[in-house]
Amino acid sequence: MTQARSGRQVDEVTLDAVRRGEVAADDVRIHPHTLLHQAQVAQDHANPQLAANFRRAAELALLDDAQVMATYEALRPGRSAYADLVAIADDLQHRGAVLNAALVREAADAYRARGLLT
Amino acid sequence: MTEPVIGRFRFMDAQRVNLDGFAVEDPSLGLVAFDAPTDPMPCLVIRDGVVEEMDGKERAEFDLIDQFIADHGLDLSAADEAMALDELDFARMIVDLGVSRAELIRLAAGMTPAKLARCLSHLRPAELTLALTKCRARRTPSNQAHVTNRSDDPLLLAADAATAAAFGFREIETTVPVLGDAPSNAIAVSVGAAVGSPGILVQCSVEEALELQMGMRGLVSYAETVSLYGTEQIFIDGDDTPWSKAFLTSAYASRGIKMRVTSGGGAEALMGSAEGKSMFYLEARCVALARAIGAQGVQNGGIDSASVAGAVPSGVRSLMAENLMVMLRNLESCTGNDALMSESDVRRTSRTHPIFIGGTDFICSGFGSIQRYDNMFGPSQWNAEDIDDYLAMQRDWGVDGGLRTASEPEVARLRERAVAAVRAVYDALGLADFDDAWAAQAIDAAGSKDVPAADLMTPLGASRIIMDAGITMLDVVAALDEAGFEAEAERLLDMLRVRVAGDYLQTAAIYTEDMRVLSLVTDPNDYAGPGTGYAPSAARQQQIDGIRQARSVDDLRHEQQAFVRDDLIVVGPAQASTDPRDVVIGVSPATGLAIGRTLCGLTTVEAIEELLAGLEEEGCVGRIVRINDTIDLGLIGLTAARMAGSGIGIGLQAKGTALIHRRDLTPLANLELYSVAPTLTRAAYRQLGINAGRHAKGSTPEPQRNPYSDEAIEARYHTTVVSLVAIERQCCRPRSEPEQLLLHGRPA
Structure with a gap:
């Protein structure tokens, strides 16, 4: 049985529950464990990069929408200083998003080398 | 272009295909499908698990795309074996049915963009088609x-x-x-x-950003317009980097939303920064990057720039090879056939067709x-x-x-x-x-x-x-x-x-x-x-x-029944006549029984009325006889002629085909044949009656010309003809005698 991010079982998310006003956004959001499971499936089907994506996603599943949007925006070209990206990476690290933190640090170095920082 | 001097070329220039642009190959502008002179030779140097050199560049020279592919996109454990493979050998493995998709995927994962591009450039169109059938990810094809x-x-x-x-x-x-x-x-x-x-x-x-936001609210269930480009400059102009795209890819997955990226040959040339590279090589970089950032699939095959690829030699083939490359990177392939690439219906069909018959995850990415x-x-x-x-x-x-x-x-x-x-x-x-x-x-x-x-x-x-x-x-x-x-x-x-x-x-x-x-x-x-x-x-x-639109004989029979009326009445066995004004209109077995309308839309009775009127104009008398033992129009006409006092007969099939015959001729040697029944008219049947009358009087009328048409008459009517002939065949009774018919009680 699959659990939503809220902890609720997906088969409890019924139209009846919607009628009773008992379904919240988190009841239809994917749980990080499910993404880790999908990562293993992708790994087993010869796509380790897709697996890595799902592992990063498992970390992001715990962040709120606004933070995800803000991090994406900061990673676009010419949006951030090196220190901004490092601070974002540290914050992600602090929240347990270590793979994403590594991605952002890598971006900071690559952007410095190619002149994409503010 | 100057106005052509001769008519043939003015005519050809006016065809729709000549609204399309065709470019002379120009590698400096990226206007070349495969193998530009400055495309790098494939190479991959790995030291301590790190790619130090790839496709002609040292790590220090890597741009953002090179770096992301080198650090995330390749299976280094397969790289030595894959990079050492002869390119033609790998191309042959792709179409070798003894080599599994899994094996191709394993090897392709160890290949750099330049390597895979050079391998696929060897495949001919028929080979590409087979390769799509073999290499696409999903067994069942689909469409968007x-x-x-x-x-x-x-x-x-x-x-x-x-x-x-x-x-x-x-x-x-x-x-x-x-x-x-x-x-x-x-x-x-x-x-x-x-x-x-x-x-x-x-x-x-x-x-x-807006697309992601809508996805997070559940307003959409997948995303696709996440664009990748093959040169760094265009990538940045697109307001992203490989890292921001990789993050975006994970952001979608983190909300359980399917996502694929978009790329496609010709995009860099269109945006004026192809760095002198071929479209296919640049696309090979995009596809490698798509895999590297962890996207599950790619829509490519030109997309918005399909007509740019279509403008250069072998460009259409390169679009299809892009799709195959996605499959070999073990990704979902949404195979273009999206933006219209030609004003010509023939060219656009030609561009799609091998992909359509090969089958892909999504034949059209739109x-x-x-x-x-x-x-x-x-x-x-x-x-x-x-x-x-x-x-x-x-x-x-x-x-x-x-x-x-x-x-x-x-x-x-x-x-x-x-x-x-x-x-x-x-x-x-x-x-x-x-x-x-x-x-x-x-x-x-x-x-x-x-x-x-x-x-x-x-x-x-x-x-x-x-x-x-x-x-x-x-x-x-x-x-x-x-x-x-x-x-x-x-x-x-x-x-x-x-x-x-x-x-x-x-x-x-x-x-x-x-x-x-x-x-x-x-x-x-x-x-x-x-x-x-x-x-x-x-x-x-x-x-x-x-x-x-498919019709069966039963459908046709049902439609025909609506036009069958009791206008034609059997009065008894038909006899030979000696009246020199007598012209027999021999009608086919189904006439008035099972088939009531001719292919031109007139009822059979209307056609007969015109024949009778034409004969009357010439002072002749038409007599209607149903020939029951053959459906062959020549024999129907000849049988009619032999019964006619004038020796002239008209043969008429219920579907409208008609001829004029004379008693002393062989069945296939008639006097006039009106073979294209769908184009006949009341006037044509009237003229047929007139001409038959003139033959009866011994003169030689000018034969009527079949009306000219450039329409696919056969495509339109042949299926109907097959059904109508089947109905005639069912009405045909061997060895049965001809019957004299009366129209509207009018005397024979």
Whole structure:
């Protein structure tokens, strides 16, 4: 049985529950464990990069929408200083998003080398 | 170009294909499909598990794309073996049915972009076609529709989304002419799609951040317009980097939303920064990057730049090779056939056809299911104008191109329900009111020009409320349910629930109508030669074969019965005459019994009336005799001539074909033949009667010319002819005597 991010079982998310006003956004959001499971499936089907994506996603599943949007925006070209990206990476690290933190640090170095920082 | 001197060239220049642009190869501008002189030689140097050199560049010279591919995109454990392979040998392995897809995937993962590009450039078109069949991820092919319109009319969007679902599309992509309308479009298309079928994936293509935001609210169920480019400059001009795209890819997955990226040969040339490289090499970088960032799939094959690739030699082949490259990187392949690449129907069909028969995860990454003028991506390679063509092509080849026939009553019912559902949702959520005239026009419309009642401000106002009030798909589900659209509410709730399971994040996932996931994981392509791989089920084959235009003999017989009246009465056995004015009109066995209308639309009786009138003008007397023992027109005419006092007979088949015969000739040597029955007219039958009369009087009339036509007369009528001949055959009674007939009680 699959659990939503809220902890609720997906088969409890019924139209009846919607009628009773008992379904919240988190009841239809994917749980990080499910993404880790999908990562293993992708790994087993010869796509380790897709697996890595799902592992990063498992970390992001715990962040709120606004933070995800803000991090994406900061990673676009010419949006951030090196220190901004490092601070974002540290914050992600602090929240347990270590793979994403590594991605952002890598971006900071690559952007410095190619002149994409503010 | 100067005006041609001779007519043949003026005529040729006026053909539609000459509206297309054709470019002389120019590698400096990126106007070359394969193998530009400055494309790098493949190479890969790995030290301590780190790529130090790739495709002609040292690590220090890597641009963003090189670096991301080198650090994330390659399977270094397969690299030595893969890079050492001879390129032609690998090309041969691709079409070698003894080499599995899994083995190709394993080796391709160790190849740099330049290496894989050079391997695939060896494949000829027929080899590419076989390779698509073998290498695509999903066993079952599918197709994607564009549903858009010029006014972002929510009612028309919903009706057209339901229609697209009815025709079999499993993904629907919408977009906007006005960015602010996007949330309204997303809801309208989602609701319409849910009316049409369970399990339709929906996306609204807009700017990256807004698209993600809509996805997070559940307003769309997949994303596609995440663009990758093959040169660093264009990538940055696109306001992204490989790292931001990798993050975006994970952001979608983190909300359980399927996502694929977009690239395609010619994009860099079109944007003026191809760095002197071939389109195919640059695309090889995009595809390698798509794999590196962890996207599950790619739509490529030119997309918006398909006509740029189409303008250079072998460009169309390179578009198809791009699709194969995606498959070899073990990704979902959504194979272009999207933006219209030619003004010529022949060229655009030629561009699609090998992909269509090879089969891919999505044949079109945007079949314009609406009319060309309503496609806000620009006209597609295939459009509403072509749906019946496409269905006929599927049937011709027995191939599953993802579409099916939809009946008019079914589509009418779905359009009405889709419009009602969107009205109910917009009303319940306070987004808009629609009046009845607008709704009625949207249900009936073949396009937005048929909906003058649409108000352009409505989608904008609705979208503002959706964004400001934070409306999510859960709100839409509740509103649908409350308004009595329980089935549709369940279907949209299903699309939210599947996000929780995440199975459709896997490569090449679609949902069937009974909500089963088909993907690389659940429906892996196992093609290994004839008798293996995907074959349509019996039920699916029935959908492919049973287009609505198909007619059986029984259908034809039924239609003909409506025209059979009792105007022709049998008066007894026919006798030979000695009256020199006597001309016999020999009619075929089914005449007046089972076939009442000729191919030109006149009834058989009307044709006979004209023949009689023509004979009368010449002072002759026509006598109608049904020849019952043959359906051969020559024999019918000759038999008639031998009974005629004048020695002249007219032969007439019930379908309208006619001739003039004389008693002393052989069956096939007639005097005049009117062979193209569909083009005959009352005047032609009158003239035939006149000419027969003149022959009876011993003169030699000028033969009538068959009317000229450049239409595919045979394509139009041959199936009908086969049925009509079968009916004639059933009415034919060997060794039975000719019968004299009377028309309207008129004396013979």
